[in-house]
Amino acid sequence: MSGPLKLSLTRRYRFAASHRLHRPEFSERENERIYGKCSNPHGHGHNYSLEVTVSGAVDPATGMVANLGDLDPFVEREVVEAFDYKYLNEEVPRFMSEVPTAENICREIYRRLKTFPAALLGRIVVIPYYPLSDSMLGRIIRLQMDRIAARISRNHGVTLRYDVSMWCSSGTRPMGSQPRTEPPKRAGAGFARCPVRGDHPKH
DSSP states (O other), rough: OOOOOOOOOEEEEEEEEEEEEOOSSSSSHHHHHHHHHGOTOOOEEEEEEEEEEEEEOOOOOOOOOHHHHHHHHHHIIIIIIITTTTHHHHHSGGGGTTTOOOOHHHHHHHHHHTTOSSSSSEEEEEEEEOOOHHHHHHHHHHHHHHHHHHHHHHHOOOOOOOTTHHHHHHOOTTTTTTSSOOOOOSTTSSOOEEEEEOOOOOO
C-alpha cells in the first residue's frame, strides 16, 4: 500500500541588499580577475528574489503541507529582516568571513531555514536582480551614511552632512546599480539554486 501523498509548496519573498565580492587574502589583481567589477571597493546592490520550497505529507486535518501563517513569519524573521537593506559584508556575521556570492547567500539562507519544524525544506532559489530603484538605493545609502555620521560625531564631535542624491543620479550610481537588460554573467552574480538532500530535521 502506498504511503500518504506528499506535495511541495513554494513561496517567493523579496529583499534588497548590497555586497562586495572580495577576499582580503587575495591581491587586488587576483580579486579583479576572479570577481571582475564585483570587487569594486564601493560594492553594489541587488534586488533579490528568494523562492523557498517545503515538502511533506498533506495534513488530513488542515489540508496543508505547511501553514503559511507559520512559514511566512519564519522566513521574514530569519532571512528578510536579517538581509533587507543591509550591506551583507558587514551586517550579516557569516559574510564577515565568507564572500557573499549568490551561492554562499543561498547556503546561509538554507542554514537559517532548515529548522522550520512543520515540513522538510526541499529547495531554495536565490536570484539577484538589477536594478535597484533610486528610492531603494537611497535607503541603503542613507542607513550606511547615518551609521558613519554617528561614529564620526561620537568619536570626533564633528557633524557629517551628505546628500543621498549624489549617489543616486544616473551618472554616479554605484557600479552594478545601473539598469541592465539582462543578468550579469560573472562569478557570484547569477542565480543560485540549492537543492536539499539529507540533513533534514527529524520529525
